[in-house]
Amino acid sequence: AQTVTQSQPEMSVQEAETVTLSCTYDTSESDYYLFWYKQPPSRQMILVIRQEAYKQQNATENRFSVNFQKAAKSFSLKISDSQLGDAAMYFCAYRSQAGTALIFGKGTTLSVSS
Amino acid sequence: KAGVTQTPRYLIKTRGQQVTLSCSPISGHRSVSWYQQTPGQGLQFLFEYFSETQRNKGNFPGRFSGRQFSNSRSEMNVSTLELGDSALYLCASSLLGTDTDTQYFGPGTRLTVL
Numbered sequence: 520a521q522t523v524t525q526s527q528p529e530m531s532v533q534e535a536e537t538v539t540l541s542c543t544y545d546t547s548e549s550d551y552y553l554f555w556y557k558q559p560p561s562r563q564m565i566l567v568i569r570q571e572a573y574k575q576q577n578a579t580e581n582r583f584s585v586n587f588q589k590a591a592k593s594f595s596l597k598i599s600d601s602q603l604g605d606a607a608m609y610f611c612a613y614r615s616q617a618g619t620a621l622i623f624g625k626g627t628t629l630s631v632s633s
Numbered sequence: 634k635a636g637v638t639q640t641p642r643y644l645i646k647t648r649g650q651q652v653t654l655s656c657s658p659i660s661g662h663r664s665v666s667w668y669q670q671t672p673g674q675g676l677q678f679l680f681e682y683f684s685e686t687q688r689n690k691g692n693f694p695g696r697f698s699g700r701q702f703s704n705s706r707s708e709m710n711v712s713t714l715e716l717g718d719s720a721l722y723l724c725a726s727s728l729l730g731t732d733t734d735t736q737y738f739g740p741g742t743r744l745t746v747l
Binding site for chain 2: 554556561562563564565566569610618619620621622623624625626
């Protein structure tokens with residue numbers, strides 16, 4: 520069975536600085552999808568970024584980018600120029616190519632200070 | 634387009650009762666998935682419906698059930714409520730539920746069992 524591990528329960532960053540959230544996963548599959556979701560205090564889950572395992576190029580979305588290391592089964596999220604609105608819980612998630620269920624990590628709470 | 638909506642947003646029930654939660658997907662989306670979020674277990678997949686059929690199921694007891702209507706709206710039911718069922722229940726919709734789809738989440742229903 521696939522598992523997703525987020526080893527940092529909490530992280531903090533100053534406004535305008537850069538922070539990296541870690542995620543590792545375990546799978547025997549070669550094709551799959553990885554996601555980062557953000558859950559602010561409102562509890563609404565918002566997709567931040569998505570990566571297809573067959574793509575070697577790291578995904579980017581504005582200030583958000585990932586470092587996808589397939590061999591190491593690592594999928595970290597880098598947030599550049601952090602803003603107060605980035606404060607939230609961030610979840611790393613895995614989805615098999617064959618399935619529809621998302622498998623989530625335990626989450627990392629990110630706080631941003633001014 | 635309107636996002637995923639869930640009703641009610643908050644519910645308080647007592648042990649032994651049953652509860653029904655509703656989810657309306659994004660217009661045109663035919664796949665609806667349900668997740669349970671608790672502080673202890675994190676986010677766990679309950680089940681997925683597509684074209685009125687349950688296509689995928691997580692590891693939850695039979696007290697948890699669901700259905701999907703012809704307009705893609707979905708309901709989940711929990712019978713004989715237990716204290717441990719207190720959680721945030723999230724619904725997510727996607728176009729076809731294929732591996733290339735992205736799941737979009739609703740705001741959730743907060744269920745408290747007393």
